[in-house]
Amino acid sequence: MTALDSRIAVAVIGAGTMGAGIAQVAALAGHPVFLHDTRPGAAAQAIDGIRHGLRALVAKKRLDADQVESALNGLCAADALTDLGACGLIIEAIVERLDAKTALFGALESIVTTDCLLATNTSSIPVTAIGAGLRHPERLGGLHFFNPAPRMPLVEIVSGLDTSAETTRTLADTATAWGKTPVLTRSTPGFIVNRVARPFYAEGLRLLQEQALDPATLDHIMRTCGGFRMGPCELTDLIGQDINAAVSRSVWTAFYHAPRFEPSLLQQELVDGGRLGRKSGRGFHDYREGTPAPAPQLAPAQACPKMVSIHGDGPLARALASRLRAHEVAFDTAPAREDGCVAQAGDARLYLTDGRSATRRASDLNQPATLLLDLALDPETATCLPLAAARQCPESARQAAIGLLQAAGYEVAPIQDAPGMVVMRTVAMLINEAADTVHQGVCSAPDLDLAMRLGVNYPLGPLDWCDRIGARVIGTVLTHLRGSDGERYRPCVALQSAIHSGKSFHEA
Structure with missing residues (x-):
């Protein structure tokens, strides 16, 4: 392991929320830490905030008192960049502007020793561009923490064209020593997560x-x-x-x-x-005091039709059957249907979305009473299912479909007829972008899935989700979406390869 020795001083430049959080992480790992900001008093104020926050965690018995006091004793404000000459690692967390970052690192090169590592916390600016004017760009890499840095486990280790393998390895091992989970990525727009x-x-x-x-x-x-x-x-x-x-x-x-x-x-x-x-105070939702939380639009109660049948044994069909049994609702079972119908409730025919609108699918099948269900992470435990009806679907069939799903214990969220619905459309596009990212050599498939779980708390990594659903299903959804809404939804080369090879993205 090539992590920096904890006796080596670390500097963080930028005393905003992110910079203060990174300084706290480094200090708790045992390093002497200097915090610098161009705003007078900002670094000292940030350290006061760190002190208050850490001692509050000690009072709640979430941190050891001796560790916290040791960290606080090693944390100090630096008035000028020239105070950072003895540091072994300097991390910038300043304004997200290329000119500001290049100017800062240019100034640091004349101050620090030749073996000092330089790191940027940029979330989107290419590390290659930041280091382009440096005399020694090989010692610059990205250390992209996620907010709040003390709590979020993920750190993207970003390599520019000139970043040396030794710099990348040291930054990754140091992040691990600080209790973080590093993933390696090339310096491309947005890196992995963004x-x-x-x-x-x-x-x-x-x-x-x-x-x-x-x-x-x-x-x-x-x-x-x-x-x-x-x-x-x-x-x-x-x-x-x-x-x-x-x-x-x-x-x-x-x-x-x-x-x-x-x-x-x-x-x-x-x-x-x-x-x-x-x-x-306001965005999509209203957060002003006294404003009630917005409620989703859910279907009112409908009676379950007497004639219900479940077709095949796919995940959605199995979940419907299991939940109907649990609610003591009588139903028939039947073999899988060639048209993909999952369930029948009276005249209503229910299908899992395949990227076509319900209206288009009803026309293709010559079946007016067509309704679509959305993808669920786990249809057995999901509490809500979106439902979309074809424009030509009779209201009685729509009510029958709602009654069936409610009888199985689901909330029903009726939506307007949109190709791909909600979850399926989103997940298909996440998978497509993930596949393209790996195909372009930005990162490995395991690192990508790990980054998306830890960085944005996804329930599954996109490529793991592809393995669960099947690349062929995702390719069909995207092809249908592309037919209705253009090139935005074109399946990438890597996804097409997975479809034709039958191989997972996690296979060599």
Whole structure:
């Protein structure tokens, strides 16, 4: 292991939330830590905040008192960059501007020793560009922490074109020694997490713009059906609509305006109106005092039809059968149907979405009473299922389908007929972007899945999710979406290869 010895001093430049968090992590790992900021008094103020926070954790018995006092004794404010000459690692966490970062590292090169490592906490600026003007760019790498740095386990270790293997290895091992989980990534736009996560926001925002559903229902579906910790509206409200929109624009621009990264007009309208989320009191949701939490739009109770049949033994069919038995609802079973019908409730025919709209599928099947169900992380334990009816579907059939699902113990979230629905459309695009990221050599498949679980708390890594669903299913969904909404949904080369080879992304 090549981690920095804990006796070596570490400096953090930038005393905002992220910089202070990184300083706290390094200090608790036993390093002497210098915190510097150009704003007078900012570093000292940040250290006071760290002191208060750590002693509060000691009072709650979450940290050892001796470890905390040792860390605090080794933490001090540096008034000038020239005070950092003896440090072995300097991490910048300043404003996200290339000119500011290059100027800072240029100044540091004339101050530090030749064996001092330099690291940037940038979330999207290429490390190669930051180091381009340095005399020794081989010692510069990315240490991208996630907010809040003391609690979030993931650190992306970013290598630019000139970053040496030794620098990368030392940064990764040091992150491990600090109690973090490092993943290795090349310096490409968005690195791993900020690139692969774009569809989670983008597809939800497109569904809102298409008026398929409202923000509260979208968030509810992604949590209770998709298994995500937060939905896209509440998550972007937490991040800040301005910050999330800026990252989206940055990635879109860096990929030369690729359609799949196109920013949301709806989100930009929120930003223009000052509705930035929690920090401004309003975003997609209203956080002002006394405002009730928004409720999802769920179907009112409907009677379960007397004639119910479950077809085949796929995951959704098995879950429906199991839950109907648990609720003592009588039903018939039948072999799998060639058209993919999962269940029949009176005249209603229920199918898992394949990327076509319910209206298109009803036309293709010549079956007006067609209704679609969304992908669920685990249909056995999901508490809510979205339902979309074809435009030509009779209201009686729609009510019968709702009654069946409610009899199986599901909440039903009716949405407008949108190709790919909600969870399936989002997950398919996450998988496609993940596959393309690995195909381009940005990172390994295991590191990608690990990064998405730890960095944004996904219930499964996208490539693990692909293994569960099947690459062929995802390819079909994307092909149908592409047919209805253009190149944005083109299956990438790596996904097509997985379909034709039958091999997992985790296989050599």
